[in-house]
């Protein structure tokens with residue numbers, strides 16, 4: 001008797017062909033990898049609002065086609081312990097087009113060792129194992145439950161990478177040095193541990209993104225230098241990964257910041273809240289206002305910073321700005337906007353990042369001290 005998953009190879013080949021036609025896959029070796037790895041073994045169940053139970057699982061006729069579609073499939077949700085009653089997505093199998101785009105940028109070759117941060121379902125680790133051989137792949141996740149499940153699935157599918165439950169922000173020194181580090185979880189700061197654990201000349205590919213304004217990030221493709229720094233360009237990626245979690249029980253969401261509402265100031269601005277949606281400018285805004293949280297509403301967006309400063313800004317210009325707290329933070333956005341327009345409104349790909357032992361710096365066009373942007377610059 002045939003089972004519902006017997007024709008998975010047809011679906012996997014169709015996905016591989018679709019990504020090739022879309023020019024996401026340009027290396028035929030990756031086409032063969034996607035056609036060979038059984039994604040359904042890694043995603044036996046995912047969240048779906050279309051199902052009465054909220055989950056779509058093996059056995060449901062609508063499960064297999066979606067498993068082999070180019071969709072992100074949420075596989076775990078958790079409540080924040082301090083905010084009962086509301087669940088956040090804490091793990092997923094990322095949409096294959098983003099994974100394959102990243103795997104191409106990662107530029108792996110035979111014999112290279114790779115560390116993946118964010119095992120999740122194990123599917124991306126399986127893609128790496130299929131391409132490089134399991135002995136070259138290490139993958140870590142902060143959540144032991146996910147690691148246990150991924151280990152079983154990887155082994156059932158014939159892959160045996162090194163798998164560990166730990167905070168990936170510390171890397172995984174036991175198997176260092178690596179030729180490549182790929183983070184499938186977003187970080188605000190690229191940990192220097194990843195630089196230390198990568199060979200000089202090796203690459204780190206990480207999603208850098210503020211937890212409180214998740215559309216403002218990009219992928220950083222960093223080459224590790226012998227002096228212990230890593231530097232390289234940003235690559236556009238509007239919708240990236242969920243933010244790194246501090247531990248296995250808490251989702252990677254921003255901290256709630258109490259705002260200082262003791263006094264309210266009002267003024268007009270030539271810059272409306274839509275400015276925060278321009279990728280290059282939102283990146284600059286984040287650099288000027290580390291820890292920014294943005295809450296878009298129907299008429300106005302509220303932004304806050306960890307010092308208790310806040311501003312409510314309408315979309316249309318001239319915008320109405322209400323603000324309070326120690327700093328007029330919309331003024332920082334206006335200054336970033338002035339710099340951005342003077343420099344021909346650069347997109348994120350005009351910027352790059354340098355990560356050192358104690359800090360990371362964003363630069364414009366070239367990684368020298370004159371091109372740094374962010375607090376104090378320009």
Ligand SMILES: C[S@@+](CC[C@H](N)C(=O)[O-])C[C@H]1O[C@@H](n2cnc3c(N)ncnc32)[C@H](O)[C@@H]1O
Pocket residue numbers: 090091092093094117118119120121122123124125140141142143146166167168169184185241242243244245246252
């Ligand atoms: C988008 S999922 C990764 C998808 C995965 N690569 C796959 O193929 O299914 C992000 C994963 O990062 C993990 N994660 C979050 N914070 C982490 C941290 N600090 N260290 C390691 N893993 C973390 C989450 O538990 C989650 O499983």
